[in-house]
Structures are given as structure tokens and as C-alpha cells.
Amino acid sequence: MKREAPIVLAGIVGLIQILEHFFDFEAIAAVTVELQNWVIIVSAFSLALAAINLAINHTQKISAKKAGAFDSALLLITMVFTAVAGIFWGMESSGFKFVFNAIIDPAASAFYAMAAFHVASAAYRAFRAHNAHAAALLITGVMLMIAKAPIGEAWFPWMPTITNWIMSVLNLAGVRGIMISSAIGMICVSARILLGIDRSHLGLGRD
Amino acid sequence: MSTSIVTWVGALVTIGAFSYLFKENVMYRTIEHIYVGAAAGYVISVGYQNLLTKAWRPLVNEGHWLVIIPVLLGLMLFGPYFGSKLSWTRRYPLSLIIGVGAGITIRSAVIEQLTKQLASTALPLKTINNVLIVAGVLATLSYFFFTFKPTRTLTGVSEVGKWVIMITFGAAFGNAIMGRVSLVIGRVSFLFGEWIHLIKQ
């Protein structure tokens, strides 16, 4: 029972979503939206899960006096401060806004921009025409980069015409082919979950 | 030079993060941990705010008793923290989220990403572009046939598909690099514009 009930629950709520979309039943429509709003509430709880895991993990590191205990303490202090500021002073408060604008925004942006630097070194050391397929990829990519930079347009005025054609014909065909294939894949994965064939997401073994 | 403390702290954070590009160091590790902590705290605040508007106020102010069900389900997510005997509790809220999500995926993917795409590919084969689009989609799709007998035709068509896919990746590659460059521009403009005013705004 304990194993079957969650699977049945997933199946029923999923089926309701599907039926409501294709059939015109007033009663189901209300239930569907209600269920969706329940998901919002449960998801709001789940936002705390990752934070709790993180807190437990780092508390253990501190109590075991492992290397990096200082970093862990720093992490916990910032986390508690931010959460307290957000909950008690409110997310409109200047303390909370300070954390967002002075720490989260620049740090996230810097970490993400770091990937751009790695692209530069990868352009230099890794993006190789090691076979014909990779050559086709690189040539298309470089043409696009020329066409989208104002200086490239000035030097090769015909380049944007070619790249626009590539985008709206060849690229369109490739993306659509991949999209159709993965849409069918997505439907099958979801259906296997709703039918209880795939239950790995619930930690119930992979049968 | 900027006189805003937010800009100054932000600049130090940015430089600290970028210092990793030269060598893993204490400053980077410090910034990383502060950031991860702040981001977690931010998410907790957002979650709390959501619960306030979606669960607490409707329940207390308007008497929507039905809200108790998702609240209980939400609390069940935390069962496993109170001993492995309670690890089953988490399956129910997960089932709700996954079940509704799977249903929504099926119902919208099948129309927006399947039937509408099929209809838009049924183009009159009267221009070269249309022929290329139809042939390209079919060839790409056949690259993802995995279990059919590999006849010479199928292998040939899927090889064409692989070329189309590579050109598609080429387009994505060019765009990806462009997007990443914008990110560097953003940071350079912050450090040298907003912070030390070298770039005239």
C-alpha cells in the first residue's frame, strides 16, 4: 500500500490535467486549477529543502572541525542573516535589498561571466575541426559571429543574408526535427510515470 | 569613483570571484560561500512570502480550509529529517508535484511541440527553401530512429540528418558565444563604468 498509493496519486492528478485540456467539463476545470495551486504551495515548501540540506551539511562540517569550517560558518551566517532580513524586515527592506544588490547580483553575474572567459580559452585550445562534422559546426558558428557583429556586417555586407537563411531554413529544420523527437520522448517519460511503469523518481527502485 | 557602498561591495565581490581565473584562492572561496549562503537565504524568504500569500492569508483571513491539504503535503516533505522511518512521507508531495507536472507536460507538448510542428512542416514543395525545410526535418527526425533495421536508405538519410544537426549546433554555437560575450561586457561595464567611472555613462 505504502508503495502503491503515491503512484496512484500521481496517476490520478496527472490524468485530471490531461482530461481537462481535451474535454469540456466545468467540474474538472475547477479541480485542475485547484491542483495547480496546490503544487505552488507544496513547491514553496520545497524551496526550503535545499537550504536545510545545505545547513545540515555545513553544520556537520563545522562540528567535525574539518578543513573549510570557517567557510561553512560564513555560509551559515550569511544564509541566516538573509533569511531573517527577508522574513522579518521584509523583502522590500533596505537590508534585504542590500544583500541582493551588493552580493547576490554581482556574485551570480561574475560566476556566470566566468564561463565566458573559459569560452575564450576553449576557442583557443579546444574548438577543433577534428572531423568533417565539427568543421561544419565551426564554420557555421564563425559565420554567425561575423554576421552579428557590426564590424563583420560592414566588412561582409552579404553575410547576414546567408546566416539569416541558415537560421530560418537549415537551423529551423534541425531544431524542429529534434523538437518533435524529444516531444515524443517527453510524452513517453511522463506517461511512464503516470502509469507507474517508471518509479525511480520516488526512490522506489527502477522496475 | 563611485560613492555607493552597494557598488563598492559589488565590485569587491566581482573581483573576488574573477580571481579564480588566475588561481583558486582564499578570497574566491570566501565569496563563493557568502554567495551560496545569501542565495539560500533569499530562496527561503521567497518561499516564506509565497506561503504567506497562498496559504496563511487565505486560511486565516478568508477561511479557505482546503488549503490545509497542500500545507500538510508540504510539511510531509520534511518527514525524512525526523528519522528514516518517516522517509515515506516525502513520496506523497513529490507525487503531487510530479503527477501534475507530467500531466501538464503531456497535454501541452503534444499540441505545441508535436501536432502544430507537424502541420507547419506540411509545406508546398514548390520553393527550394520549403523542400530543404521538409527534407531537413525528416532527415533530422530519422537520425533519432534507434531500433529499425539499418538499411542503406535509413543510414543515408540519418547521415544527412547528422549534417543538418551539426549546422543547427553551429548556429547555436555562434549564438552561445555571442551571449557569453554580452556577460563579459556587463561585468566590464559595471567595474569600469559604475564603479571607477572610466567608461563615460
Place this chain on the structure above:
Amino acid sequence: MLIEGRVAGLVFTLITIGTMLYGINKAKSKLPNVRRIAGLEAIDEAVGRATEMGKAVFCTPGWADITTSTAGATFAALDIVGHIARLTARYDTRLVVAVSYPNVYPLAEQTVQQAYLVEGKREKYDQDMVRFTSSEQYAYAAAVLGMIQREKVAACVFVGQFASEAVDFAEAAVAVGSIAIAGTTSTYQLPFFAAACDYTLIGEELLTAGAYISKDTARLGSVHGQDLAKLIAFGVMLLGAILCTLNINVVVDLLSK
């Protein structure tokens, strides 16, 4: 009753699920044959090369948890990790596996251990083979980069879900002169992998490779069922285009019903 404009969607839902169930049912009596997947064959070759050179094989099942929608990619990746572990056990090659999420760690450990057991090399299994890094993106990425540089690897396999760290990994593998094989369903990272790595498993190829290695009836059967659904889609588009050329719009009309 039926909502206008969504009938074709309903029909295709039923067709897709129907072919999938048919495929799974058929697989119970006979597993379908899966076509050659170049990236998968390259793994055997890469392990062989590492063995010859006396160097290590590195792999990672990506940066994703098993409770999210990308679980499929992670499970397929774990199947490939198991496959690699059997090869390294057979040839006595050193193996390093880096794991990101806590939930994935025990699964990866069990997978590798099981592989050594099956190959009769239990004593060769080493606790240090499967290493937990961090679920924080940059910490995970930094750890992986460190391992690739320090462990003198001759083959790198990156499979599963990846974000912006993909390009760093591919670049690191190239920098140490290792063969690089990658596979992911995250489409934005695929171009970087395809440009930098020797072999790339594209999207569903990864999922199919996982199903193929695991010999899991339901998953392999589903692959066959999906193929049938794709074949129907293929036919509908081809027919639609031909009829449309002859000014007959019946297929487009039916699809928008």
C-alpha cells in the same frame, strides 16, 4: 465535449502512449535491436587507449539531482558509468568518477562496486574511485577540473545533465590531451561538446545508450515504441507536404482540428 483545436493533440497522445505500450509489451518476449551508437562504441576504444597508456579513465554523471525532470539523463549516465566500470575492471585500468549531488552518490558507488563484482574483480574496487564533490555548481566544476588535471587521465566521459560548466570540462580534457566523449540532453551545451569533444551523444542518443546498456525491458521497449511514434510523425509530415503541393490541405486541416 471535445475541445475544438485539440482533437489532433488527443489523438497523438493516444497514438504515442499506445505505441510505447506496444513496444514495452513486445520487448518482454524479445528485446529490440538498437542501432550502432558511435559515442558508445568510442567509450570501449577510449578505455582501451587509457589501458595501453597506463593512464586513468575519468567520468562524471553530470550536475543534476535525481528528483528533477532531468532524472532520465542522470540515470542513463549512471548506466554508462556502470559500463565503463566493467571495462576498467576487466582491463585493470584506473577509474575516477566524480559525483555532484548527494542523492546520486550512493547510486554511483553501488553501480561501480557492482560492476567490479560482476567482473570478478571485487578486490580491485577501491573506495577512492567514486568521489563526492558538491552540489554547488562552481564547487563541483572546480573539483572536476582539478581531478582531470591531477589524475593524468587519458579518457574523459561527461554524460548526463550539464550547465555552463560543460565548456570548461571539454576544454580541460583537451588541455591534458585526453580523448573526450560527452553526452547530454541539455541542448544549449551540446554545441560546445560537439565542437570540443571527440564524440558526442546527442540528446536522446544518451537516453537510448543508457537503456541499451542496462537492457531494461521497459526502457528499451519504450525506445522502440517511440520510434514507431516518430515513424508516424515522419509519415504525416511527408504526406502532408506532398498533398499540400497538390493543393490538398486535408492533413493540415486534420492536424488543426
Place this chain on the structure above:
Amino acid sequence: MELIRKLGEVDPRWLYVLLVLVVLIPMVSPIGLPINVSAYTSNAFALLDSLKPGDTVVFDFGYYVDGAPDVEPIAVALFDHLFSKGVRIVCVSYKNHGPMIVDKLTEPHVKAGKEYGVDFVNLGFLAGGETALAAWAADIKKAYPTDWKGNNTSTMPILQGINTVADFDMFVFYTDDSAEVWVRQISQYKVPIIGGLITVTAPQAEPFLQSKQLAGLLVGLRGAAEYEKLMNKPGTASAGMDAQSMAHLMLIAFILFGNASYFIKRSKGLAGKGAAK
């Protein structure tokens, strides 16, 4: 030949410094290269320009601050454009950084006299991803009983007469992900959708444009620069275009050099890679 081979082995840290310089110099002393407006941008501009005073539009913020440099300039330009036309804007957030971003972007307009709750509103973030999007699209006031600041949405002037997403005149989303989620959940409501996309994911939206599931696309910093040009109001995006040009040239040069060095090495049998095929 030897030089090219050696150039292939430069310490990557020099490349990082070079990239910063290549971006910085044209920003300090702009070259002012002309930019051409693409058909995508002019089509999207024409659609947005056809909105009338009093029309109500959704802005859905689906990006995190880390992707902001590439996406946000589009949002900034559209706020300017639509507010100047007297269009009302309902802001929602698909990702949790959204509400803070909306606050920041609307601040100058509040100072210029736009009234909260009448000219625009910040409804905030809902957890639950695509399911949350589906929920509020179907019934906006049920999903958002209050806005981000705790005001009751049912009495808010800007939301009078609006129940589902179909009641809006246009739907604009900004994202650092792909357009698929919005096409899946919003396209069924027959409201024109315009996507403000991060550059990376633009190629994947192409089929939706051809099939008219999306009405228009604005892509990345370049798209924003073109939009600024159409509005005759150069801003941050236009300022970055010279830097973009130079960085592209540098990266193209890197790819060419890298490949030349690779082929020289390979011809001498020095490269480990490529031997596989």
C-alpha cells in the same frame, strides 16, 4: 610554423586579460560602428508599437540576475517604449529573482510619475515552475490573491476585467532559458506572444516563429541595441555593440589560430586527439 605551434600553447590567463582589454577599450573610446536592424526586431517593434494607450500587457520575468546583461536591456527598452505610449504593464515572475528585478527597472518610471497599481503592478514570484505558469494563466487572481507588496489583487484598478491570460493585449516574456515553456502554456490562449530571449537560446525558437506560435522575437544585447535604434534612444545596449564586435573578432581569431596550430601538430603526429577518427 613553429611560432603558430607555440601560440597554441599560450597560458589561458593571458587570453582572459586580452578579452577584458578588447571589451574595455571600445567602451572607453567608442568607435560608433553602425548597426543594421534585423527583420526580427523591426517586426517585433511594429507589433509593440501598434499597442494603444490603455492596453494591458504582461511582462513575465523568467531570468536570473546572472543572465541579465544579455536579456535585461530588452526589458529596459520595452518599459521605456510601452510606458511612453501609455500602455499598462502587469509584471509577473517565472523565476525567483524576478520581483527584485521588476522593482529596480520600474523605479525610474515611478519617479517619472507612473502610478503603482494603475499603470503597472509587480505581482511577484510563484514557486512551481511550469505548473505555476499554467495556474496563473488560467486564473490570475486565484494564483495571485495579493501582489508582491501584499495588496489585494481583486480590487486593483489595473486588473479590472482581467481573469485569464487571454484578457491581455499582448504577452511578453524575458528569459535566460528557452521559449518552450511559454509556448507550451500561453500559446493556447490566442494572445500574441513576444519573446525576449538570451542569445544562446534564440535558434531554438525559430520553428515557433515560422509556425506563428510566437508573434515576435527580440534577441539578446544585439536585439536590444536594434530596438534602441528604432526608438531613437541609444542606451546601454548600443554602448556595448563596439565591444561585441571586437570580442567576436578576437574569438574568431582564436578559433582560427587554435585550429591552425592543431593541424600543424597533427601533421607532425604530436596531437593525441583526432587519432580516434
